[in-house]
Amino acid sequence: MSGSIINRAVPDFEQARTRRQMTRAAGLDPNHWYAVAHASRVRPGKVMETRFLDRSIAVFRGADGVLGAIENRCAHRHVKLSLGEVKGCNLVCAYHGWAYNTSGRLASVAHETFGKSIERIRVASFPVRERYGLIWLFPGDPTLADLVPMPEIPELEGPAPWASVAVDFVWAAHHSLIIENVSDFSHAHLHRKYRPFNDAKLTDLETSGTQVRLSYDVLVGDGRFSRHFVDRSRVKVDRMDLCFDYPYQWSDTGGRIKHWCFLLPLDVRTTHAFFLFYFDAVQVPLLRRPMPRGLQRQLMRAARRLLIRPLLAQDGRMVEAEQQAYERDPHVAGYELNPAVAEFQKLIVRQWRRHLAAPADAVREAV
Ligand code: FES
Numbered sequence: 001m002s003g004s005i006i007n008r009a010v011p012d013f014e015q016a017r018t019r020r021q022m023t024r025a026a027g028l029d030p031n032h033w034y035a036v037a038h039a040s041r042v043r044p045g046k047v048m049e050t051r052f053l054d055r056s057i058a059v060f061r062g063a064d065g066v067l068g069a070i071e072n073r074c075a076h077r078h079v080k081l082s083l084g085e086v087k088g089c090n091l092v093c094a095y096h097g098w099a100y101n102t103s104g105r106l107a108s109v110a111h112e113t114f115g116k117s118i119e120r121i122r123v124a125s126f127p128v129r130e131r132y133g134l135i136w137l138f139p140g141d142p143t144l145a146d147l148v149p150m151p152e153i154p155e156l157e158g159p160a161p162w163a164s165v166a167v168d169f170v171w172a173a174h175h176s177l178i179i180e181n182v183s184d185f186s187h188a189h190l191h192r193k194y195r196p197f198n199d200a201k202l203t204d205l206e207t208s209g210t211q212v213r214l215s216y217d218v219l220v221g222d223g224r225f226s227r228h229f230v231d232r233s234r235v236k237v238d239r240m241d242l243c244f245d246y247p248y249q250w251s252d253t254g255g256r257i258k259h260w261c262f263l264l265p266l267d268v269r270t271t272h273a274f275f276l277f278y279f280d281a282v283q284v285p286l287l288r289r290p291m292p293r294g295l296q297r298q299l300m301r302a303a304r305r306l307l308i309r310p311l312l313a314q315d316g317r318m319v320e321a322e323q324q325a326y327e328r329d330p331h332v333a334g335y336e337l338n339p340a341v342a343e344f345q346k347l348i349v350r351q352w353r354r355h356l357a358a359p360a361d362a363v364r365e366a367v
């Protein structure tokens with residue numbers, strides 16, 4: 001081991017001295033809806049574990065198809081409920097068979113109760129919903145859940161939804177590093193094989209409220225693969241609008257190619273990132289005709305495997321490398337050229353401060 005490696009502890013939010021340190025220590029405000037899994041991962045009778053800032057949550061689906069999200073800690077001896085199984089509409093702990101319903105209430109136990117009532121025994125439950133093929137949960141104050149809007153994606157609803165591709169990754173990186181990656185096109189070099197965005201020039205940058213909006217003049221979808229599938233007569237591919245729409249991120253190219261990125265902070269150095277891409281200008285290559293729906297689905301599957309996953313995996317490797325470098329020495333500042341990055345960081349820090357300072361009542365008034 002080289003003696004020159006400095007390895008001072010990563011500062012937490014209170015100890016942080018610089019904006020970058022504060023950003024890398026910040027959580028995301030729990031009073032929002034967070035994507036936690038693709039709906040197909042939790043079929044009836046299945047349970048999975050997720051986390052929000054280190055708080056473990058068991059997400060399960062009863063035989064009736066109804067989802068539940070409850071504290072992943074049995075009220076008895078604190079074993080993880082996700083180690084258990086779903087029976088009927090309840091989640092049954094693996095150890096002594098205590099069975100919880102979707103509201104977290106103890107419905108039955110698999111042994112004698114020694115004359116005691118189980119009536120009042122419960123674990124916390126979280127509001128949970130299913131939309132756009134994703135399971136969403138609200139880890140914050142449950143009384144705010146109905147007041148806080150979820151992302152709206154009308155293009156994926158109705159009788160003729162756009163062609164879409166969904167991918168997700170768990171990356172060993174703080175969520176801010178992912179925001180700084182997906183909205184900063186100065187990393188075209190990394191993707192030089194796929195060329196998803198070329199010669200980007202930042203033309204607009206504006207922060208208002210909980211949004212940082214930016215636009216690039218850029219050639220979109222000019223890769224060897226993608227250029228054949230985008231109908232250039234219908235979609236303007238030379239400009240992209242992006243937004244860090246706290247705590248989400250989205251982009252829009254000519255109103256025809258769009259994406260959302262939903263970040264779930266598992267802990268302060270691990271993030272589950274969900275990406276949803278959707279397209280309204282997919283054409284049959286060479287024929288230049290709109291593509292029939294069945295064929296679109298096949299194309300989306302191919303694009304997911306051959307282009308979108310490998311491309312985002314490149315980003316994953318970089319944000320993980322950046323996290324490691326930060327942890328190795330959080331006190332060395334880097335040079336940053338893109339002014340958008342500072343805006344993302346300020347918004348993340350501002351919202352986290354606000355969350356730490358705000359009693360629930362103040363939040364309720366603000367939403
Ligand atoms: S620890 Fe869960 S039933 Fe005992």
Ligand SMILES: [Fe+2]
Pocket residue numbers: 181182187191311315
């Ligand atoms: Fe990228």
